[in-house]
Structure formats: structure tokens, C-alpha cells
Amino acid sequence: MSALSATNKYLFRYKWHFLGGILFVALSTLLAIFPAQIVRYAFDLVSEGIDLYHLFAGTSSQGEVYSLFGRNVLLYGILIIVLALLRGIFLFFMRQTLIVMSRHIENDQKNEIYQHYQTLPLAFYRRHSTGDLMSRISEDVGRVRMYFGPAIMYFMQLVLLFVLIVPLMFMVNVKLTIYTLLPLPILSVSIFYVNNLIEKKSDEIQRSLSGMTTFVQEAFSGIRVLKSFVREQDSHQQFARASNEYKEKSLSLNFVNSLFFPLIMFLVGLSTIVTVYVGGQEVIRGTITTGSIAEFLIYVNLLTWPVTALGWTSSLVQRAEASQARINEFLDQKTDIVSQQNIEQEMVGDIVFDNVSFTYPDTGIQALHNVSFRIRPGQTLAVIGNTGSGKSTVAVLLCRLFDVTTGTIRIDGVDVRDYSLNSLREQIGYVPQDVFLFSDSIRNNINFGLNNPTEERMQQAAKDANVYDNIIRFPEGFDTKLGERGITLSGGQKQRVSIARALVKEPKILILDDSLSAVDTNTENAILDALQRIMHNRTSLIISHRVSSVKLADEILVLDDGVIVQHGTHEVLMQDADGLYRALYERQLQSEDAA
Incomplete structure (x- = not known):
């Protein structure tokens, strides 16, 4: 008893x-x-x-x-x-x-x-x-x-x-x-x-x-x-x-x-x-x-x-x-993801990773090792690397789904551990690598992060994600019911609805974690063109294994096995003939030519 x-x-x-x-x-x-x-x-x-x-x-x-x-x-x-x-x-x-x-x-x-x-x-x-x-x-x-x-x-x-x-x-x-x-x-x-x-x-x-x-x-x-x-x-x-x-x-x-x-x-x-x-x-x-x-x-x-x-x-x-x-x-299990000072303030978007290392607690795998970089307000940073290099870990740490093992992450000079969790996450638009859509209407999936959504914001987000034309062609439009995990849609459509869900929030910080991997090159370019307008004066983080998705960023980080091996613009990184970035670029260019 x-x-x-x-x-x-x-x-x-x-x-x-x-x-x-x-x-x-x-x-x-x-x-x-x-x-x-x-x-x-x-x-x-x-x-x-x-x-x-x-x-x-x-x-x-x-x-x-x-x-x-x-x-x-x-x-x-x-x-x-x-x-x-x-x-x-x-x-x-x-x-x-x-x-x-x-x-x-x-x-x-x-x-x-x-x-x-x-x-x-x-x-x-x-x-x-x-x-x-x-x-x-x-x-x-x-x-x-x-x-x-x-x-x-x-x-x-x-x-x-x-x-x-x-x-x-x-x-x-x-x-x-x-x-x-x-x-x-x-x-x-x-x-x-x-x-x-x-x-x-x-x-x-x-x-x-x-x-x-x-x-x-x-x-x-x-x-x-x-x-x-x-x-x-x-x-x-x-x-x-x-x-x-x-x-x-x-x-x-x-x-x-x-x-x-x-x-x-x-x-x-x-x-x-x-x-x-x-x-x-x-x-x-x-x-x-x-x-x-x-x-x-x-x-x-x-x-x-x-x-x-x-x-x-x-x-x-x-x-x-x-x-x-x-x-x-x-x-009896308590979360260790708790706010230390419960700060609630509107973010500008100045992000600093200061000697951040992280080891996944359940597997013991070290995903990042002494990673340091800065994204200035309104700037777009891209993170690229091979599979398992630690790219997605940067995103989950920034959203504070995990806490860093050592080091500090600061937004506008405030440690993310001091922010109220709700305030932190409400101001971040996150498109995860593993797209998840609910068994609900497209409308409710896009408006998922809003308490008082409007039709105009929803439609504009769908247009910016280049999925509006696909949706209105459905017999029920935005009221189309999606199957389990969004099985009604194709892989690319699911990714774009997920992007629209992040954009409709009009977040201060936008994170795209390999969110264009399932779309073709033409659709990718159309989305990137729309995102350039959205990213203007908004701090953005693009994570991808495709060079075509990151070349428009202000700066690019190249990760390999949890360590930053290169850092610079697309033009600067391409000048390094022996660098990982150029190797990735040429490999993907050859794949596209072969296709």
C-alpha cells in the first residue's frame, strides 16, 4: 500500500x-x-x-x-x-x-x-x-x-x-x-x-x-x-x-x-x-x-x-x-531543463556559442566538442557537414531541448538557461529534420504554434514555403485532412508545410534543420528565394548536408565529427581546394550531373 x-x-x-x-x-x-x-x-x-x-x-x-x-x-x-x-x-x-x-x-x-x-x-x-x-x-x-x-x-x-x-x-x-x-x-x-x-x-x-x-x-x-x-x-x-x-x-x-x-x-x-x-x-x-x-x-x-x-x-x-x-x-522523474531566472524579454537575435561541448546522456556519444561561433542579429548562418557531424545538435541545444554539457549558449547576452522556456521557444521557429505532422487539417497543422491565427498569415506562410499552390489544388484546400504522420502528402509537401508552420509564427530566430532535403532543385531555389526575403533582418540558422541550401548564407560553418573545421563565406570556403566544404560541393555537383 x-x-x-x-x-x-x-x-x-x-x-x-x-x-x-x-x-x-x-x-x-x-x-x-x-x-x-x-x-x-x-x-x-x-x-x-x-x-x-x-x-x-x-x-x-x-x-x-x-x-x-x-x-x-x-x-x-x-x-x-x-x-x-x-x-x-x-x-x-x-x-x-x-x-x-x-x-x-x-x-x-x-x-x-x-x-x-x-x-x-x-x-x-x-x-x-x-x-x-x-x-x-x-x-x-x-x-x-x-x-x-x-x-x-x-x-x-x-x-x-x-x-x-x-x-x-x-x-x-x-x-x-x-x-x-x-x-x-x-x-x-x-x-x-x-x-x-x-x-x-x-x-x-x-x-x-x-x-x-x-x-x-x-x-x-x-x-x-x-x-x-x-x-x-x-x-x-x-x-x-x-x-x-x-x-x-x-x-x-x-x-x-x-x-x-x-x-x-x-x-x-x-x-x-x-x-x-x-x-x-x-x-x-x-x-x-x-x-x-x-x-x-x-x-x-x-x-x-x-x-x-x-x-x-x-x-x-x-x-x-x-x-x-x-x-x-x-x-518521480524530474526534468533538468528548468529556467534559472525565468527571464522573459523580446529577443533581438544575437546568438553566441562559447566553447560548447555536448554528450548525449542516454548513449554517451559526444556530438559537439568546444564549438564556438556567433550569429549577429539579422544574420544568416549555415551549418554543413556529413551525416553524424553534430549539425542537428546545434539546433536542439539552441531550442534548449537538451542542455550543454560544458560551455555556454547566449542569446542577446543572456544564457539560454536563464530564459523562461516558454519565452525562449515561442520566439524560435524550428523546422526539425524529422518532419512530424498531426492527423488533422493542413490549416491546423500550419497554425499549430499560434493562439489566434489569421487567414492572411497562414496563406502568406504557405506561399513563402512554396506549398500554397499544392494546397489549393486539393478538393478541400487548407481543410484537407492529413493521414497519420501526414501520409496524405508527399515528402516534399510535408517538409514545406512544416516550414510554413515555423514561418507563420513570425519568429525572432528561424532554424531550418535539413528541411529542404526532400524537395527538388527548382522547388528548393523557389523556397530559398522566398526565405531570403523572410530572413532579411531576422537571425536565421540553416542546417543542411546540401551545399545548394547554404550558399546564400552570410557565413557557413563546416562541422566534422563535432568540431568546426572551416568557417567563412561560400566564396572563401571554395578557395580551399583541400577543404571539406569544397569536397562536399564537388561531390554533390557530380551527383546532380549524373542525375
């Missing part, structure tokens, strides 16, 4: 739901007990009424006895119906307090986890799979909800029923009470083990289904590759194996489920037989009445479900504790 102590704050938050739930549990329990005593009186009345009826046989009083007997039985019947209706009302309110409370807690916990996820650094997401993140916010939270809802509700019912019913049973007859309650602990323990077995098999089925779903998703996402390599039959065989595994596990669960209710009914029936047999012997001895047997049978039925639920709720609490421990594991 130590892990679940972290959720006590929710009980305090919804204390009125919780206290109201306890009240309605108590009232519904009391109203379940009273009818049992009325049934006892009714049974005894019937027995006594029959005896009196026969005693006054042949007299005028026999009719009065019959009439009195009928009125009393009717009264008891009406009382039982009224109490049942009242109990139904209180059971309704019991669920409307405790179960509703559990749903509120589920919602709050999901929001808390999601909000916490967004504060964690990129290193966290590189260590954990998306499936793991999803399972903690869905399955694990769902199991914790079962603890706050059914587990607490049924446990309180059991405690109240035992506290109220068992003393009443002992007051009637000790021997009958002991024999009647004897099968109930066996029932509870049996349900506990059977339910654990059910839950274990359910987890196996869930994992099997998750694996099969992932396989199908990948197969359909990569259908072009699948068809190109003629692997349809092989893919079908793999799916058939996964499907058969899922079927076998489902059948195994179905077998265990089939044992669940027969086990309950057998042990309940055993309690009923014991009650009738032992109670009958006590009636013969004259220690109890037949009404007491009826009362005991009602008590047994009242105790059966809570005792059954004890095994079930014990399993629920165990699973909730394990799930909350998994949730706490993530909630």
Missing part, C-alpha cells in the same frame, strides 16, 4: 464524495438487514396464524383470525417492498458518489501524468517506448481507478455487513452461525486465486493483442514495401501465428472464467444446505423458529457477494499498488 499512499491527495480533494459514499453504504446496508428480520417475523406469523386458524375451527372467531393474519402479512410485504425501494435509491447514490469519485480521480490522474510527460526532457523519451508511456496513462491509471471505486466500495460494504450481521446471527443461534459462515472464507480465498489467474491470463491476452495490433499497423503503414518485396504471404503467415496465439490464450481465459461462477454458486449452495440442515435440527430441538432459518438464508445471501468481492478486491488492490508504483516511477 506504500505506493498507493501517493494517491491520498485525491481522497482529500474529493472528500465529500468519499464521505457521502460511506453514508450511503451504511444506509443501504441497514436497509438490507431490516427485511431479513421482517421476513423472520412474517414466517413466524404464518406458523402461528395457521395454528390459531385451526384452533378456532368451526367458530366465528376463525374469520377474524384469518382477516388479522392477512392484514399483518400484507403490512410486512409492503414494508419489505418499501425498504427494497429505499435501498435501491441509496445504492444508486452510493455508486453516484464513490464510482463518480473514482472517475474524477482517473481524469485528474491522467491529466497530471500527461502534463508531467510534457515537462520531461527528450532524453526521457529516448529511453522509454511510446507503448510504455501509453500503458501507464491508460491501463495503469484504470487499475488505480478500480481501487478507488469498486475496491473501496465493496470493502466498506463487507465491513459494515460483518459488523452488523454477524452479531445478529450469534444472538439468534451460535452453532448455526458458525456452520453457516464456515464456507465463506473458503469462497473468498478461492475467488482471490481464481481472480489472480484470470487477471494474469488477461494481461497475457492484452500483450498478445498489443503485439498483433502493432504488427498489423506496421504492415499497413509499410504496405508499399510489403508489396514491392512480394512478402504478402509471409506477412499473412506471421499474422496467422499471432492470431492463433491470441485465440489460444483467449480460450484458456474462457475456461478459467467458466469456473468462476460455478465455484461461487457451489459454495453459496453449500452454505444454504448447511443453514437448512443445521437450522432444521435446531428447529426440531425448539431452540429457533422456522423464521430464523429464513432470516439466516437472507443473511448468507447478503454476505456472499461481499465475501466473494473480498477476494476480488484484494486482487484489485494488489494490481492497483503495482500500477501506482509504475506511475510513481515516472512521476
Whole structure:
């Protein structure tokens, strides 16, 4: 229960739901007990009424006895119906307090986890799979909800029923009470083990289904590759194996489920037989009445479900504790990307990298080593190099998605670690190398970074990114819905929509991280011509492995294995015959000629 102590704050938050739930549990329990005593009186009345009826046989009083007997039985019947209706009302309110409370807690916990996820650094997401993140916010939270809802509700019912019913049973007859309650602990323990077995098999089925779903998703996402390599039959065989595994596990669960209710009914029936047999012997001895047997049978039925639920709720609490421990594991992780002074100011765009070195924390790979350069306000700097040279690392450090290992990055003389994260990132337009578009309309993808977008800004950004003409040719224009990860668009169109998303913000600093790699030369030149106007008086950083994308920059940095090996304008760098920049230029020129 130590892990679940972290959720006590929710009980305090919804204390009125919780206290109201306890009240309605108590009232519904009391109203379940009273009818049992009325049934006892009714049974005894019937027995006594029959005896009196026969005693006054042949007299005028026999009719009065019959009439009195009928009125009393009717009264008891009406009382039982009224109490049942009242109990139904209180059971309704019991669920409307405790179960509703559990749903509120589920919602709050999901929001808390999601909000916490967004504060964690990129290193966290590189260590954990998306499936793991999803399972903690869905399955694990769902199991914790079962603890706050059914587990607490049924446990309180059991405690109240035992506290109220068992003393009443002992007051009637000790021997009958002991024999009647004897099968109930066996029932509870049996349900506990059977339910654990059910839950274990359910987890196996869930994992099997998750694996099969992932396989199908990948197969359909990569259908072009699948068809190109003629692997349809092989893919079908793999799916058939996964499907058969899922079927076998489902059948195994179905077998265990089939044992669940027969086990309950057998042990309940055993309690009923014991009650009738032992109670009958006590009636013969004259220690109890037949009404007491009826009362005991009602008590047994009242105790059966809570005792059954004890095994079930014990399993629920165990699973909730394990799930909350998994949730706490993530909630206890804190981001190290925090603002030191929370400075919020409008940027001019004077960027300085001062002896910056960076090693990725999860892999230990050193991406940059003592990198120093300056981009003056309104200037455009290009960073070029081979794959793995550390180009993209410059961008993520500037956006402060990671913090430098050593050295300092300053914007307008202020360390980026002193800026408010929101203020820093809102003033930077970043087009990442790995383009990601949401399964939404093109309009909403472009306006993603704006709170109050306008049609004019959106259209102008699309024109500057040279994607406007493509968009308006779609039947629904800017309202065209994109598929998963923007699959509706071509690679070049996705890149240009991503550029438009950055441009519409009108950022103080613009970062293009290899964002023209999927477009042809003519489109690239058109975008660069438009960007020249946009970059005027705006600090810009162009990262690319293509020389054609960077030659219009004011200055060019050439990175190799995390170290600056050349620095200058296109003309100056081309004069170095042995330099990496000229080698890259000539290699790409030959590739274009060959194409």
C-alpha cells in the first residue's frame, strides 16, 4: 500500500464524495438487514396464524383470525417492498458518489501524468517506448481507478455487513452461525486465486493483442514495401501465428472464467444446505423458529457477494499498488531543463556559442566538442557537414531541448538557461529534420504554434514555403485532412508545410534543420528565394548536408565529427581546394550531373 499512499491527495480533494459514499453504504446496508428480520417475523406469523386458524375451527372467531393474519402479512410485504425501494435509491447514490469519485480521480490522474510527460526532457523519451508511456496513462491509471471505486466500495460494504450481521446471527443461534459462515472464507480465498489467474491470463491476452495490433499497423503503414518485396504471404503467415496465439490464450481465459461462477454458486449452495440442515435440527430441538432459518438464508445471501468481492478486491488492490508504483516511477522523474531566472524579454537575435561541448546522456556519444561561433542579429548562418557531424545538435541545444554539457549558449547576452522556456521557444521557429505532422487539417497543422491565427498569415506562410499552390489544388484546400504522420502528402509537401508552420509564427530566430532535403532543385531555389526575403533582418540558422541550401548564407560553418573545421563565406570556403566544404560541393555537383 506504500505506493498507493501517493494517491491520498485525491481522497482529500474529493472528500465529500468519499464521505457521502460511506453514508450511503451504511444506509443501504441497514436497509438490507431490516427485511431479513421482517421476513423472520412474517414466517413466524404464518406458523402461528395457521395454528390459531385451526384452533378456532368451526367458530366465528376463525374469520377474524384469518382477516388479522392477512392484514399483518400484507403490512410486512409492503414494508419489505418499501425498504427494497429505499435501498435501491441509496445504492444508486452510493455508486453516484464513490464510482463518480473514482472517475474524477482517473481524469485528474491522467491529466497530471500527461502534463508531467510534457515537462520531461527528450532524453526521457529516448529511453522509454511510446507503448510504455501509453500503458501507464491508460491501463495503469484504470487499475488505480478500480481501487478507488469498486475496491473501496465493496470493502466498506463487507465491513459494515460483518459488523452488523454477524452479531445478529450469534444472538439468534451460535452453532448455526458458525456452520453457516464456515464456507465463506473458503469462497473468498478461492475467488482471490481464481481472480489472480484470470487477471494474469488477461494481461497475457492484452500483450498478445498489443503485439498483433502493432504488427498489423506496421504492415499497413509499410504496405508499399510489403508489396514491392512480394512478402504478402509471409506477412499473412506471421499474422496467422499471432492470431492463433491470441485465440489460444483467449480460450484458456474462457475456461478459467467458466469456473468462476460455478465455484461461487457451489459454495453459496453449500452454505444454504448447511443453514437448512443445521437450522432444521435446531428447529426440531425448539431452540429457533422456522423464521430464523429464513432470516439466516437472507443473511448468507447478503454476505456472499461481499465475501466473494473480498477476494476480488484484494486482487484489485494488489494490481492497483503495482500500477501506482509504475506511475510513481515516472512521476518521480524530474526534468533538468528548468529556467534559472525565468527571464522573459523580446529577443533581438544575437546568438553566441562559447566553447560548447555536448554528450548525449542516454548513449554517451559526444556530438559537439568546444564549438564556438556567433550569429549577429539579422544574420544568416549555415551549418554543413556529413551525416553524424553534430549539425542537428546545434539546433536542439539552441531550442534548449537538451542542455550543454560544458560551455555556454547566449542569446542577446543572456544564457539560454536563464530564459523562461516558454519565452525562449515561442520566439524560435524550428523546422526539425524529422518532419512530424498531426492527423488533422493542413490549416491546423500550419497554425499549430499560434493562439489566434489569421487567414492572411497562414496563406502568406504557405506561399513563402512554396506549398500554397499544392494546397489549393486539393478538393478541400487548407481543410484537407492529413493521414497519420501526414501520409496524405508527399515528402516534399510535408517538409514545406512544416516550414510554413515555423514561418507563420513570425519568429525572432528561424532554424531550418535539413528541411529542404526532400524537395527538388527548382522547388528548393523557389523556397530559398522566398526565405531570403523572410530572413532579411531576422537571425536565421540553416542546417543542411546540401551545399545548394547554404550558399546564400552570410557565413557557413563546416562541422566534422563535432568540431568546426572551416568557417567563412561560400566564396572563401571554395578557395580551399583541400577543404571539406569544397569536397562536399564537388561531390554533390557530380551527383546532380549524373542525375
